[in-house]
Amino acid sequence: MSVILETRGLTKNFGGLVAVDDVSFALQKGELLALIGPNGAGKSTCFNMLMGQLPPTSGEVYLDGDRITGLGPRQIWRLGVGRTFQITATYASMTVVENVQMALLSHNGEIFRVLPFAHRMYRDQALALLDMVGMAAQADRHCAVLAYGDLKRMELAIALAHEPKLLLMDEPTAGMAPRERVALMELTARIVAEQGVSVLFTEHDMDVVFGHAHRIMVLNRGALIAEGNAAEIRANPLVQEVYLGGGTVFGGAETTDA
């Protein structure tokens, strides 16, 4: 198995606060890796650095062996990294299929063309992507009228548009109903299996995490405190402490007798 994404000593300081502290991990090809942790653990900061939205204070990020530290979101996307947002970001004035077509237009470098009609370009490809996430029937609906769960699936189709080798999903099931959550993660797991995409995702829903992740990393107070499969993480005393008690005052007086 080869490594697709690797971080070495990734650190981010906001003033005196160390939000992410020396995080190193590797994501294998075809792996579904979960990054979990309590609120404020540094998951989102970590994600933002991987996607180029925040420059790390120190440390490096490698994609497929190439250093991508400090590149912007656009360049990282071009290198084959797709992403979905915690709160969906969609083009509200367009139809569902046009939302996907935008990503295809960008991928094919046709954004600055002025002659052809955009709504005819890459429509079949976009429909195929929508079909993959079960949204083909809604392709021509105005995306502003969609239910939230459908928007999330549409976003997944957008993220898959340029056949990424790596998918970063920031709380993919946030804001969804429980049944939808399971369905979306099953869909993601299937796509990982079928397309050989690797996925790194953060998540708060433990059913989703333990049900689908191949491997789990636990972040607390900016540092990785545990890593392993579902059973190992469940049995890890440090993780139990973070989730069941002491998490918010970790490092304080209570930790000594906890």
Next chain:
Amino acid sequence: MEFFVAQILTGLANASSLFLVACGLSLIFGVTRIVNFAHGSLYMLGAYIGLTLMEALPGHFGFWGSILLAGIAVGLIGVVIEMLVLRPVYRAPELFQLVATFGVILVIQDLALLIWGPEDQLGPRAPGLRGVFRIMGEPIPKYDIVLLIITPFIALALWWMMTRTRLGVLVRAATQDREMVGALGVNQAWLFTGVFALGSALAGLGGALQLPKGGADLLMDFTILTPVFVVVVIGGMGSLPGAYLAAIIISVLNVFGVTYIPQSTLVLMFIVMIVVLMIRPYGLFGREEVAGEHGQVGEPEEPIKPASAKVRAIVAAGLAMLALLPLYGGNFALVLTTDILIFCLFAASLHFLLGLGGMVSFGHAAYYGGGAYVAALLVTWTETPMELAFLLAPLGAGLIAIVVGWVCLRLTGVYFAMLTLAFAQLLWSLVWQWQEVTGGDDGQVNIWPADWLNDNTVYFYFALIFSVGGILTLRHLAHSPFGYALRAARDSKRQAEATGIDTRRVQLLAFTFAGFMGGLAGALFVFSKGSVFPNELEIVRSFDALIVVFLGGVKTLAGGVVGAGFFKGVEDVLTRFEYWRLVMGLLIIFVVVVAPEGIVGSLRRAWRRFGPGHSQADTATEERRT
């Protein structure tokens, strides 16, 4: 040294009115998010009302009482305006309210003309303050000294009100988060009315206070508007100390400017503003806009589709009718239609920027007037043949746009709008004051088209081809990948950037192209009239375009053109009457209140509801055609 001190004192005294008007505007914006264009009109009303009261009330008490009463009266007028005009449109799309306030400007202008007549009025001297004080040997009018002392007290009183009273707490809270204040059970409607009244009263007070220095005239509404915007933006929207400091900076700068470089006083003000905004994008004391992305507020626009065969046929038939106009229309109809066509192109270019790009530019006249002046100056100074000048004009306007866009696109929301306005005003003041080159007030004359075009009918066809061609080009762009990318950047910058779209580059290109098209309209204009004057670059020209785009419907493709055609036509009929501004203003307010989605948007809605065969499937297709 003495002279220097005297200059500073005069500057400080001048800052008084400016500060009062600016902090009123700033307060209103902070709480209601309304950019109140009518603020200058309230200031003018304060002056006129104060004047009338002073004539009726004698003595010390009469003078100072009149000023106070004028403030209160204007505050009450503010309440009426807020409740009748603004309340119905708070939920309308972002910045739509400014169109309503523009209607208010027109109404107040004509009412003032009706009541107080066209002559400039001299203000009475303040009783007991007629002479001058000698400070270090320099004469300073006594009234200036009084103003200079009063202003900090008014500022302190306002500051006390904002920090120590319940109203002040509410205002500050609402400035930061309106929704939260509403959720905590504060009656927002009355808070808005109260703040609008307070802001109006301050403007009225400012107008009455400056009477002994400046008197009252019918132009003072626009004269004060520009410096007030500059002050508010430099100080930071919604900040009182910012407004005070900025008012002083601008006033002192002006006094020194008049003394040392009288040729560039206007330019100086805008340069200061641009420099401040480049260093501190949100003004000296302003905070970053929270919801300040380029974009649209409210219901998202509906998906667009190229026109169906049926619509194309109708448009083609309409164009054919237009092309045959010389056969059945007189000379007057030809000239009027040429004007309308040119204005439609100008409006369409702004609509492209504003509707598709979500970039609200307050200074689009810079490219229209800019294009006109590029052509005119080329003809005057280098005797460029008309054909070449006509081609170079849009390029020149595009060049201006690329520079302005490059700077302005660092900002978003209302700061972007203000900075574009500042650049337009900078250009206007350059043209106004650089007389040797531009002719200043006298404009550029004898800019006639080439001989083969020097005929109303031929020029009509010339304008028809370029206007319609330009409008169709802009419309086609909307359907192209570039147009989609522009909408993508507006709808969700986050997603666009995350899928490889360079939103800044897309927006800058769109800004440049809109400038180019505005310049084309300007070039058509200058050769149709044979002359161009600085008023083509003025703030009013920018507002004209903004208003027709909003009234036509921002969120519809045809909005700009329809609005421009409709209002230019109406304007032509109305301007034959003496009090046409009053009617026009009321018409604008009427459309704003009754049809907040604009003409095209409202027609579309009506069509969907009452049109033939309004089944779900049909309406879905129909709504995309408009």
